[in-house]
Amino acid sequence: MIDYLLRRLLGLIPVVLGVATLTFMLIHLVPGDPVVAMLGDSAQPADIVAMRHQLGLDQPLVTQYGAFLGGLVRGDLGESITMRAPVRRVIAERYPATLELAAAGLFVAVLIAFPLGLIAGANPGGITDASAMGVAVLGISIPHIYLGPLLMIVFSLELRSLPLTGRGGIAHLVLPAITLGFSMAAILARMLRQSLLGARHAEYMRTAIGKGLSPVAALIRHALRNALMPVITLLGLEAGALLTGSIIVETIFSWPGLGRLMITAINNRDYPLVEGCVLTFALSYVVVNLITDLAYGTVDPRVRLTSR
Amino acid sequence: MLKGARAQLLLLFAILRLKPKRTASHRGRLLLIAVVVVLAGCARRASVAPTDYLQVDINVPPTTLDPRFATDAMSGRIDELVYESMVRFDQAGKPVDELAERIDQPEPTRLVFHLRHGVRFSDGHELTARDVKFTYDTVLDPSSGSMRRSALAELKSINVLDDYTVEMTARRPYAPALEMATLPIVPAGSPSPHSSLLIAPAGSGPFRFAMYRRDEALLLERNPTRPYQPGTARRILFKIVPDATVRALELVEDICDFTENDGIQRDLIPYLERHPFLHVERSPGSFLQYLAFNLRDPRLKDIRLRRAFAAAIDRKAIIRSMLQDTATPATGFLIPENWAYAGDVERYEYDPDKARQLIEAAGYSKDDPRLRFVYKTTPEGHRMAEILQAMLKQAGITLEIHTNEWATFYADLQRGNFALAASQLAVASPHDYYFFFHSSMMPPHGSNRVGYSNPEMDHLLEQADTTMDPIRRRAICAQIQQLAARDIPYLPLWWINTLTIANQRVRGFVRYPDGSLRSLATVRFSPPAAPIAR
Numbered sequence: 148m149i150d151y152l153l154r155r156l157l158g159l160i161p162v163v164l165g166v167a168t169l170t171f172m173l174i175h176l177v178p179g180d181p182v183v184a185m186l187g188d189s190a191q192p193a194d195i196v197a198m199r200h201q202l203g204l205d206q207p208l209v210t211q212y213g214a215f216l217g218g219l220v221r222g223d224l225g226e227s228i229t230m231r232a233p234v235r236r237v238i239a240e241r242y243p244a245t246l247e248l249a250a251a252g253l254f255v256a257v258l259i260a261f262p263l264g265l266i267a268g269a270n271p272g273g274i275t276d277a278s279a280m281g282v283a284v285l286g287i288s289i290p291h292i293y294l295g296p297l298l299m300i301v302f303s304l305e306l307r308s309l310p311l312t313g314r315g316g317i318a319h320l321v322l323p324a325i326t327l328g329f330s331m332a333a334i335l336a337r338m339l340r341q342s343l344l345g346a347r348h349a350e351y352m353r354t355a356i357g358k359g360l361s362p363v364a365a366l367i368r369h370a371l372r373n374a375l376m377p378v379i380t381l382l383g384l385e386a387g388a389l390l391t392g393s394i395i396v397e398t399i400f401s402w403p404g405l406g407r408l409m410i411t412a413i414n415n416r417d418y419p420l421v422e423g424c425v426l427t428f429a430l431s432y433v434v435v436n437l438i439t440d441l442a443y444g445t446v447d448p449r450v451r452l453t454s455r
Numbered sequence: 456m457l458k459g460a461r462a463q464l465l466l467l468f469a470i471l472r473l474k475p476k477r478t479a480s481h482r483g484r485l486l487l488i489a490v491v492v493v494l495a496g497c498a499r500r501a502s503v504a505p506t507d508y509l510q511v512d513i514n515v516p517p518t519t520l521d522p523r524f525a526t527d528a529m530s531g532r533i534d535e536l537v538y539e540s541m542v543r544f545d546q547a548g549k550p551v552d553e554l555a556e557r558i559d560q561p562e563p564t565r566l567v568f569h570l571r572h573g574v575r576f577s578d579g580h581e582l583t584a585r586d587v588k589f590t591y592d593t594v595l596d597p598s599s600g601s602m603r604r605s606a607l608a609e610l611k612s613i614n615v616l617d618d619y620t621v622e623m624t625a626r627r628p629y630a631p632a633l634e635m636a637t638l639p640i641v642p643a644g645s646p647s648p649h650s651s652l653l654i655a656p657a658g659s660g661p662f663r664f665a666m667y668r669r670d671e672a673l674l675l676e677r678n679p680t681r682p683y684q685p686g687t688a689r690r691i692l693f694k695i696v697p698d699a700t701v702r703a704l705e706l707v708e709d710i711c712d713f714t715e716n717d718g719i720q721r722d723l724i725p726y727l728e729r730h731p732f733l734h735v736e737r738s739p740g741s742f743l744q745y746l747a748f749n750l751r752d753p754r755l756k757d758i759r760l761r762r763a764f765a766a767a768i769d770r771k772a773i774i775r776s777m778l779q780d781t782a783t784p785a786t787g788f789l790i791p792e793n794w795a796y797a798g799d800v801e802r803y804e805y806d807p808d809k810a811r812q813l814i815e816a817a818g819y820s821k822d823d824p825r826l827r828f829v830y831k832t833t834p835e836g837h838r839m840a841e842i843l844q845a846m847l848k849q850a851g852i853t854l855e856i857h858t859n860e861w862a863t864f865y866a867d868l869q870r871g872n873f874a875l876a877a878s879q880l881a882v883a884s885p886h887d888y889y890f891f892f893h894s895s896m897m898p899p900h901g902s903n904r905v906g907y908s909n910p911e912m913d914h915l916l917e918q919a920d921t922t923m924d925p926i927r928r929r930a931i932c933a934q935i936q937q938l939a940a941r942d943i944p945y946l947p948l949w950w951i952n953t954l955t956i957a958n959q960r961v962r963g964f965v966r967y968p969d970g971s972l973r974s975l976a977t978v979r980f981s982p983p984a985a986p987i988a989r
């Protein structure tokens with residue numbers, strides 16, 4: 148297990164290097180100059196030159212890349228061009244908000260998906276199955292940009308139960324989490340239903356029912372555990388997507404997360420900040436996938452995590 | 456509130472009426488109840504807005520709280536509430552005294568500012584000439600990296616004559632010299648924000664910074680050293696709400712008191728106007744929407760073709776439909792309210808027949824394949840691009856729309872990589888013509904991105920900058936505007952109105968063409984009204 152973890156952590160190095168290099172190249176290849184964007188129309192050429200020198204943007208790209216990698220080794224992501232603050236600090240300010248929203252979205256997704264998937268998988272072809280899958284289809288079809296304001300109108304403006312926007316306590320988290328988690332719940336529920344359908348006809352299910360377990364109990368105790376593997380895989384992938392794909396939800400709910408920060412940074416060509424944000428997202432994705440792999444072993448003892 | 460509570464009770468009642476069949480469903484029912492109870496527990500009371508508290512919704516955060524480093528519009532608008540400068544612009548774009556109580560000009564290159572006595576920063580210490588010099592010195596110091604240094608390019612030196620007198624010397628007789636005196640003043644010794652732009656020096660304006668959470672909210676509270684009228688706002692909360700629909704909902708639901716310009720999506724104006732407790736006001740604005748013709752393109756060098764474009768665009772129809780009557784057809788860069796505005800210039804009315812005639816006169820047939828132009832725009836401008844495309848199609852001109860996000864669009868403009876491009880510009884003074892029309896101002900030196908070069912215009916622009924007599928300068932500015940309208944390297948489309956939406960509680964907001972929010976310091980709250988009926 149420790150060998151496996153070490154191996155995976157070592158595997159992070161080429162991932163970080165690859166992501167860092169790609170991001171660096173792409174952001175520098177896109178047209179647009181951070182200094183010109185920052186100084187505006189009336190800037191004097193001398194000021195542009197001075198600012199470019201101050202930020203090290205007048206150096207050859209290879210030198211800039213070397214400095215960037217050197218900083219990365221020391222854990223220094225540089226300084227945001229527009230905010231004049233260390234990128235590490237700016238990201239540290241915003242990352243908890245993104246993490247909080249993603250975790251809450253994941254929680255909501257699981258909370259909705261498991262009952263829906265179980266109901267549908269337990270009675271395939273019945274009215275409960277049709278209803279549960281109807282909800283799932285609705286979840287997949289309804290975009291964040293529509294669901295968010297809809298929830299706001301119902302819960303914030305009509306019922307006046309929840310805050311409209313912003314980040315605060317749990318109350319502030321409810322609506323963005325539902326908006327974010329609903330579509331993921333729909334995908335998970337459909338996957339769970341499909342997995343359960345496959346497991347229902349397995350021999351161990353007939354044995355379990357033959358031993359006297361009710362079909363529902365057999366489904367929950369035996370089929371569900373076996374049906375979880377593909378669901379966990381999907382959960383891992385979707386959890387990563389929740390971290391990176393919450394930009395629309397962050398905008399609708401004025402949530403001060405990393406997604407909005409990255410979009411602003413891209414628009415301003417704030418190179419260090421863009422690189423920092425992308426690296427953070429990539430690392431988060433890798434960590435979530437590692438957790439997913441570890442979860443396989445917990446759910447299915449046949450899966451052994453070895454260094455091979 | 457009652458309505459909300461009733462709905463929650465109805466929901467609870469409906470859940471409780473579900474007939475239990477199995478233990479599992481019973482547990483499910485309990486879970487549902489728990490969810491409703493949690494939601495109800497999160498309830499906040501519908502607040503009656505306090506009478507001394509103002510919430511202003513804004514769409515983007517200020518990039519910095521230090522006015523020496525602010526170049527974006529939002530930072531500038533908030534800074535006006537916290538800081539003061541020696542002079543500021545009035546509604547006609549004329550510099551008026553703020554910290555200065557008198558200004559002398561002993562020589563064409565020298566300005567002497569006599570500062571008001573007894574002005575205090577919010578930290579309690581008195582504002583003197585040393586603070587003024589310090590502020591200018593830090594901006595002028597190249598190592599500070601201040602983006603405002605370029606605005607002081609004509610400033611040769613700034614000296615302290617005594618505690619309340621500052622002398623400013625320009626490099627040459629420079630008519631717009633007073634514009635250099637609009638820099639907000641911070642206390643001497645304020646650190647340069649090398650570590651973060653969120654460090655706010657003290658200011659002498661009506662408010663001071665109380666709290667700022669990046670991308671969330673900014674709170675201003677009254678400067679304790681300045682008295683203020685009872686009935687005016689004691690605190691102002693600038694809430695950053697990036698989504699236009701949510702900003703509108705906050706206005707309608709009485710959460711937000713005030714928003715303006717970029718905070719308002721034009722499509723939502725009819726909806727907002729239906730609410731009697733919201734005051735939607737349009738007033739002249741100094742933001743110009745213009746169409747730039749790249750004169751390096753041999754086709755667009757022909758003035759007949761540029762005039763054909765002007766005649767083929769029905770600006771009034773666009774203003775009426777797309778902009779919900781929140782703009783005024785433009786005749787030039789400067790708005791009629793500006794002291795230097797000249798209205799007797801060539802005007803281009805919508806006339807499709809004339810457009811076709813001009814195209815023919817320029818040697819093109821109808822639907823000539825040579826009349827295909829690359830039009831660069833941003834996602835925000837795409838809708839307008841499509842309207843222009845349809846209008847110009849009627850005249851036989853084809854627009855190929857290329858939409859890029861702002862930084863790429865701007866880079867293309869700077870490189871001259873366009874045939875046509877629409878953009879916006881905040882025009883504050885006649886001096887802005889210099890940046891856009893003088894032949895020496897082509898990028899990277901200035902904003903003449905269309906490559907316009909006319910010795911007559913260059914001469915007039917130089918004269919306007921060095922003529923100190925205001926009457927003569929005004930006459931020269933009029934000639935500049937006439938020549939610009941005749942040559943149309945840029946087609947002024949419309950001036951975007953200053954648009955404000957305020958709750959009826961908020962009274963006395965004074966609108967400035969540049970969208971200044973400085974009068975939030977003096978708006979008054981009317982007595983609490985009866986509950987708002989929705």
